[in-house]
Amino acid sequence: MAVVRPAESLLEQVAENALDDDYYVVRAGERYGQRPVATPAVGVVVAVLAAMLTVTAVQTQTERPGSELERRTLVADVADRRDVLAARQEAVGALRQQVASLRGGTAAETSTDVATDTVLAGARALRGSALVVTMAGSPDGARAGRVTAQDVVAVVNGLWYAGAEAVSVGGQRLAETSAISSLDGAITVNFRRIEVPVRIVALGDGAVLRSRLQSNLAGRYLQERAEDAGLSVGMAPSDDEVVPSAPEQRTTLRRAEPLPAPADGPRGEGRP
Amino acid sequence: MIPVIGLVVGVGLGLFLQPDVPLWLQPYLPIAIVAALDAVVGALRALGERRFDDRVFVVSFISNVTIAGFMVFLGDQLGVGSQLSTGVVVVLGIRIFANAAAIRRRIFHA
Numbered sequence: 001m002a003v004v005r006p007a008e009s010l011l012e013q014v015a016e017n018a019l020d021d022d023y024y025v026v027r028a029g030e031r032y033g034q035r036p037v038a039t040p041a042v043g044v045v046v047a048v049l050a051a052m053l054t055v056t057a058v059q060t061q062t063e064r065p066g067s068e069l070e071r072r073t074l075v076a077d078v079a080d081r082r083d084v085l086a087a088r089q090e091a092v093g094a095l096r097q098q099v100a101s102l103r104g105g106t107a108a109e110t111s112t113d114v115a116t117d118t119v120l121a122g123a124r125a126l127r128g129s130a131l132v133v134t135m136a137g138s139p140d141g142a143r144a145g146r147v148t149a150q151d152v153v154a155v156v157n158g159l160w161y162a163g164a165e166a167v168s169v170g171g172q173r174l175a176e177t178s179a180i181s182s183l184d185g186a187i188t189v190n191f192r193r194i195e196v197p198v199r200i201v202a203l204g205d206g207a208v209l210r211s212r213l214q215s216n217l218a219g220r221y222l223q224e225r226a227e228d229a230g231l232s233v234g235m236a237p238s239d240d241e242v243v244p245s246a247p248e249q250r251t252t253l254r255r256a257e258p259l260p261a262p263a264d265g266p267r268g269e270g271r272p
Numbered sequence: 273m274i275p276v277i278g279l280v281v282g283v284g285l286g287l288f289l290q291p292d293v294p295l296w297l298q299p300y301l302p303i304a305i306v307a308a309l310d311a312v313v314g315a316l317r318a319l320g321e322r323r324f325d326d327r328v329f330v331v332s333f334i335s336n337v338t339i340a341g342f343m344v345f346l347g348d349q350l351g352v353g354s355q356l357s358t359g360v361v362v363v364l365g366i367r368i369f370a371n372a373a374a375i376r377r378r379i380f381h382a
Contacts, residue, residue: 011366014363014366014367014370015366015367015369015370016370018314018317018366018367018368018370018371018374019314019317019318019321019371019374020311020314020328020332022325022328022331022332023314023318023321023323023324023325023328024323036326037275037319037324037326038273038274038275039274039326040274041326041327041329041330042274042275042278042326042329042330043274043275043277043278043281044278045278045329045330045333045334046275046278046279046282046312047278047279047281047282047285048282048308049282049305049308049309049312049333050278050279050280050281050282050283050285050286051282051283051285051286052282052286052301052304052305052308053282053283053286053305054282054283054285054286054287055286055290055291055293055301056293056301056302056305057286058286058287058290059292059293059298
């Protein structure tokens, strides 16, 4: 029968043989002998141990303020960042609310939008470089040589096509609801009579507008009219012209209501 | 007497000179101190059991410190420095406690 040895774990062994074996080997059996305790070697070793302890303790002590300062700075940083985060979150909330109210269409439009819209709608007089088109009937006064509303419409369409930014005909600004028609043989714009020769002012780069107008359908139409009926057409770029505002009735809507602007664009572009 | 003088001299040196421990030595110093403490507690126990031998004490002190430092160094090179340090501290701690318990039993018979 094999003798079962008591299980000894590594740690138990360590605890069991805590004292260096050398002490037993050197002084096996012998009790407190000749070797003195107070030898210089022991003193040196003790001094080394004491020095190591002191140095380490001092070092740790002196390094503490540095790490303490670091820790405090970090804590302050964290607090700062938290404040920033809170402020940002507040801003996000406010902006979300703003976005929601703007989407709802209930918020007042911003001032820039209003300004742009009034300008585009023709409710404000404008000034700038322009092309001035003057149309007069044929000198002989023949019926075919008179300036008709159709001529004016053709020129205005040609000017829009050429890139005009605002157009007035005989001092009448063309707005969203403007109509060019003829009444009793006279040309009316915005339901007002227009004098002949008709003076059409189109804001934009005068030279560019002229060359584009001459090369597009309206230009060819005018040339035909000039050749066939003797219509006289003058085009003069101008550096400074004023286009008046349209009459109030022409920029006011009574029944039509704007649709709410879609989320992806600034203007209501007809999506229900 | 000499050990006490050594103690005083060591503490005085450490306090007066206050040398900056070089950075490369800093991880080893605490382990070296634990190892040295083990040697000292062992020596105290041997003293109590009347087996003390200054040569054994000096050799065990130096070898303990050296081996402990070397193990930490090795662990640093292998990337397990902190784990090996923990292991060294655990083993030396057990030894210190066991020796302290032996001293306690001898003095108080308990």
